[in-house]
Amino acid sequence: MKRTHKAVVVAVVIGVIITVLVGCGPQDQGSAPQAAEQEATDTSQQAQDSEQEPAELQVVDGAVVIEMQASRGRNYNTPIGLHVEPGTTIRFMNMSGMHSTTAYHPDNGRELRIPEGAEAWDSGMMTGRGQSFEVTLTVEGVYDYYCIPHEAMGHVGRIIVGDPDAAPVGPADNLPAAARNALPAVDQIMAEHVVLP
Numbered sequence: 492m493k494r495t496h497k498a499v500v501v502a503v504v505i506g507v508i509i510t511v512l513v514g515c516g517p518q519d520q521g522s523a524p525q526a527a528e529q530e531a532t533d534t535s536q537q538a539q540d541s542e543q544e545p546a547e548l549q550v551v552d553g554a555v556v557i558e559m560q561a562s563r564g565r566n567y568n569t570p571i572g573l574h575v576e577p578g579t580t581i582r583f584m585n586m587s588g589m590h591s592t593t594a595y596h597p598d599n600g601r602e603l604r605i606p607e608g609a610e611a612w613d614s615g616m617m618t619g620r621g622q623s624f625e626v627t628l629t630v631e632g633v634y635d636y637y638c639i640p641h642e643a644m645g646h647v648g649r650i651i652v653g654d655p656d657a658a659p660v661g662p663a664d665n666l667p668a669a670a671r672n673a674l675p676a677v678d679q680i681m682a683e684h685v686v687l688p
Protein backbone atom coordinates (compact mmCIF):
# COMPACT_ATOMS: atom_id res chain seq x y z
CA MET A 492 0.00 0.00 0.00
CA LYS A 493 2.70 2.47 0.90
CA ARG A 494 4.58 1.77 -2.31
CA THR A 495 1.46 2.35 -4.39
CA HIS A 496 0.87 5.65 -2.59
CA LYS A 497 4.46 6.77 -3.31
CA ALA A 498 4.07 5.84 -6.96
CA VAL A 499 0.95 7.98 -7.23
CA VAL A 500 2.74 10.96 -5.63
CA VAL A 501 5.69 10.59 -8.02
CA ALA A 502 3.34 10.33 -10.99
CA VAL A 503 1.51 13.50 -9.93
CA VAL A 504 4.80 15.42 -9.46
CA ILE A 505 6.02 14.34 -12.92
CA GLY A 506 2.67 15.36 -14.35
CA VAL A 507 2.99 18.85 -12.83
CA ILE A 508 6.54 19.24 -14.19
CA ILE A 509 5.44 18.22 -17.70
CA THR A 510 2.48 20.64 -17.55
CA VAL A 511 4.77 23.52 -16.54
CA LEU A 512 7.32 22.75 -19.27
CA VAL A 513 4.71 22.38 -22.01
CA GLY A 514 2.92 25.50 -20.76
CA CYS A 515 6.03 27.64 -21.27
CA GLY A 516 6.60 26.64 -24.87
CA PRO A 517 3.81 28.41 -26.77
CA GLN A 518 4.14 31.60 -24.70
CA ASP A 519 7.68 32.13 -25.98
CA GLN A 520 6.40 32.22 -29.53
CA GLY A 521 3.49 34.55 -28.82
CA SER A 522 4.68 37.29 -31.21
CA ALA A 523 4.70 35.14 -34.37
CA PRO A 524 0.96 35.41 -35.26
CA GLN A 525 1.11 39.21 -34.89
CA ALA A 526 3.91 39.44 -37.46
CA ALA A 527 1.86 37.41 -39.92
CA GLU A 528 -1.15 39.69 -39.43
CA GLN A 529 1.01 42.75 -40.07
CA GLU A 530 2.26 41.29 -43.37
CA ALA A 531 -1.28 40.55 -44.50
CA THR A 532 -2.27 44.17 -43.83
CA ASP A 533 0.70 45.49 -45.78
CA THR A 534 -0.12 43.31 -48.78
CA SER A 535 -3.75 44.53 -48.99
CA GLN A 536 -2.48 48.12 -48.68
CA GLN A 537 -0.21 47.63 -51.70
CA ALA A 538 -3.04 46.08 -53.70
CA GLN A 539 -5.16 49.17 -53.04
CA ASP A 540 -2.34 51.53 -53.96
CA SER A 541 -1.98 50.06 -57.44
CA GLU A 542 -5.71 50.54 -58.09
CA GLN A 543 -5.72 54.26 -57.31
CA GLU A 544 -6.35 56.76 -60.07
CA PRO A 545 -4.28 59.97 -60.29
CA ALA A 546 -5.38 62.19 -57.43
CA GLU A 547 -6.64 65.74 -57.66
CA LEU A 548 -6.44 68.52 -55.12
CA GLN A 549 -9.76 69.24 -53.43
CA VAL A 550 -10.09 72.97 -52.73
CA VAL A 551 -13.09 74.41 -50.84
CA ASP A 552 -13.38 78.12 -50.02
CA GLY A 553 -9.69 78.57 -50.78
CA ALA A 554 -8.60 75.79 -48.42
CA VAL A 555 -7.04 72.49 -49.48
CA VAL A 556 -9.10 69.68 -47.96
CA ILE A 557 -7.70 66.57 -46.28
CA GLU A 558 -10.46 64.10 -45.41
CA MET A 559 -10.15 61.99 -42.25
CA GLN A 560 -11.71 58.57 -42.67
CA ALA A 561 -12.53 55.42 -40.75
CA SER A 562 -13.54 52.55 -43.01
CA ARG A 563 -13.41 48.76 -42.67
CA GLY A 564 -11.04 48.88 -39.72
CA ARG A 565 -8.70 51.34 -41.43
CA ASN A 566 -8.15 54.91 -40.28
CA TYR A 567 -6.53 57.20 -42.81
CA ASN A 568 -6.36 60.63 -44.40
CA THR A 569 -7.08 61.38 -48.05
CA PRO A 570 -4.69 62.55 -49.33
CA ILE A 571 -1.98 61.21 -47.03
CA GLY A 572 0.75 63.18 -48.82
CA LEU A 573 0.42 66.72 -50.14
CA HIS A 574 2.64 69.39 -51.71
CA VAL A 575 1.38 72.98 -51.44
CA GLU A 576 2.71 76.51 -51.80
CA PRO A 577 3.65 78.57 -48.73
CA GLY A 578 0.64 80.32 -47.20
CA THR A 579 -1.79 77.52 -48.11
CA THR A 580 -4.62 76.83 -45.68
CA ILE A 581 -5.26 73.14 -45.02
CA ARG A 582 -8.73 72.11 -43.85
CA PHE A 583 -8.82 68.75 -42.08
CA MET A 584 -12.36 67.46 -42.45
CA ASN A 585 -13.66 64.57 -40.37
CA MET A 586 -15.72 62.25 -42.56
CA SER A 587 -16.11 59.22 -40.30
CA GLY A 588 -14.81 57.92 -36.98
CA MET A 589 -12.97 59.87 -34.29
CA HIS A 590 -9.62 61.44 -35.09
CA SER A 591 -7.20 64.23 -34.34
CA THR A 592 -4.68 66.01 -36.51
CA THR A 593 -1.63 66.67 -34.39
CA ALA A 594 1.79 67.94 -35.46
CA TYR A 595 4.89 66.02 -34.38
CA HIS A 596 6.21 68.77 -32.12
CA PRO A 597 7.57 69.09 -28.57
CA ASP A 598 4.48 71.23 -27.72
CA ASN A 599 2.50 68.02 -28.29
CA GLY A 600 5.01 65.92 -26.36
CA ARG A 601 6.65 64.49 -29.47
CA GLU A 602 9.84 64.88 -31.49
CA LEU A 603 10.02 67.82 -33.90
CA ARG A 604 8.97 66.71 -37.40
CA ILE A 605 7.84 70.07 -38.77
CA PRO A 606 10.08 73.00 -39.75
CA GLU A 607 11.73 74.86 -36.91
CA GLY A 608 9.84 78.10 -36.35
CA ALA A 609 6.58 76.69 -37.74
CA GLU A 610 3.62 76.68 -35.38
CA ALA A 611 2.58 73.36 -33.88
CA TRP A 612 -1.06 72.35 -34.14
CA ASP A 613 -3.39 69.92 -32.39
CA SER A 614 -7.06 69.75 -33.28
CA GLY A 615 -8.00 67.74 -30.22
CA MET A 616 -10.52 64.94 -30.79
CA MET A 617 -12.83 65.45 -33.74
CA THR A 618 -15.94 63.33 -33.35
CA GLY A 619 -18.62 64.57 -35.72
CA ARG A 620 -18.94 64.09 -39.46
CA GLY A 621 -18.07 67.36 -41.21
CA GLN A 622 -16.23 68.77 -38.18
CA SER A 623 -13.15 70.56 -39.46
CA PHE A 624 -9.90 72.12 -38.31
CA GLU A 625 -7.72 74.51 -40.28
CA VAL A 626 -4.03 75.38 -40.29
CA THR A 627 -2.24 77.85 -42.54
CA LEU A 628 1.29 76.74 -43.34
CA THR A 629 3.74 79.52 -44.15
CA VAL A 630 7.18 78.12 -43.27
CA GLU A 631 8.70 76.04 -46.09
CA GLY A 632 9.71 72.45 -45.43
CA VAL A 633 8.32 69.04 -44.48
CA TYR A 634 5.50 68.62 -41.94
CA ASP A 635 4.61 65.25 -40.40
CA TYR A 636 1.50 64.87 -38.28
CA TYR A 637 -0.51 62.07 -36.70
CA CYS A 638 -3.90 61.10 -35.31
CA ILE A 639 -3.67 60.59 -31.55
CA PRO A 640 -5.93 57.49 -31.23
CA HIS A 641 -4.70 55.80 -34.44
CA GLU A 642 -1.01 56.69 -34.82
CA ALA A 643 0.10 53.16 -33.92
CA MET A 644 -2.21 51.84 -36.70
CA GLY A 645 -0.55 54.12 -39.25
CA HIS A 646 -2.94 57.09 -39.25
CA VAL A 647 -0.41 59.80 -40.10
CA GLY A 648 0.24 62.26 -42.89
CA ARG A 649 2.92 64.39 -44.52
CA ILE A 650 2.59 67.86 -46.03
CA ILE A 651 5.39 69.58 -47.93
CA VAL A 652 5.25 73.36 -48.11
CA GLY A 653 7.30 74.85 -50.94
CA ASP A 654 10.85 73.52 -50.98
CA PRO A 655 11.31 70.36 -48.84
CA ASP A 656 15.05 71.07 -48.58
CA ALA A 657 14.27 74.30 -46.69
CA ALA A 658 13.50 72.13 -43.63
CA PRO A 659 14.06 68.43 -44.35
CA VAL A 660 12.62 65.89 -41.94
CA GLY A 661 14.82 63.29 -40.18
CA PRO A 662 14.38 59.51 -40.28
CA ALA A 663 11.15 58.28 -38.71
CA ASP A 664 12.94 55.61 -36.65
CA ASN A 665 11.20 56.59 -33.39
CA LEU A 666 7.68 56.35 -34.77
CA PRO A 667 5.53 53.21 -34.48
CA ALA A 668 6.27 50.87 -37.42
CA ALA A 669 2.85 51.32 -39.04
CA ALA A 670 3.20 55.12 -38.88
CA ARG A 671 6.73 55.01 -40.30
CA ASN A 672 5.61 52.76 -43.17
CA ALA A 673 2.55 54.87 -43.98
CA LEU A 674 4.38 58.18 -44.47
CA PRO A 675 4.93 58.77 -48.21
CA ALA A 676 8.50 59.54 -49.29
CA VAL A 677 9.36 63.19 -49.94
CA ASP A 678 10.35 62.31 -53.52
CA GLN A 679 6.96 60.70 -54.20
CA ILE A 680 5.08 63.72 -52.87
CA MET A 681 7.20 66.10 -54.96
CA ALA A 682 6.57 63.98 -58.07
CA GLU A 683 2.81 63.50 -57.57
CA HIS A 684 1.86 66.51 -55.35
CA VAL A 685 -1.20 64.60 -54.11
CA VAL A 686 -0.62 61.10 -52.70
CA LEU A 687 -3.57 58.92 -51.74
CA PRO A 688 -3.38 56.43 -48.83
Ligand SMILES: [Cu+2]
Binds near residue numbers: 566567590639642646
Ligand atom coordinates in the same frame (compact mmCIF):
# COMPACT_ATOMS: atom_id res chain seq x y z
CU1 LIG B 1 -7.49 58.52 -36.70
